Amino acid sequence: MSDRELRQHFLQHRDDKIALRAYLDRLSDRPHKVITTVDDPDFDAKIQAAVWRQMQAADNNDEAEV
Known part of the structure; x- marks a missing residue:
């Protein structure tokens, strides 16, 4: 399964x-991949980039299933 x-x-x-x-x-x-740490000056940018990658991967998976 x-x-x-x-x-x-x-x-x-x-x-x-x-x-x-x-x-x-x-x-x-x-x-588990560590994306960033709390004290990283680029914290927000790294989190946004990681979310964007996950959204793109989800979109690609949805397209592959059609």
Whole structure:
């Protein structure tokens, strides 16, 4: 089951504790990239750029599924 399918399953079956645990385990197993630190003078710009990249990636994924 893909991450997206597991997420959808949990959203439809919110009482399924095993599905929730599996989904959270998958999320915690992913590598976490540090975008910036609080004291970085370019904090806002880096956060905005990261959000923009995620939005672009989501748009690209949506186009690939059509």
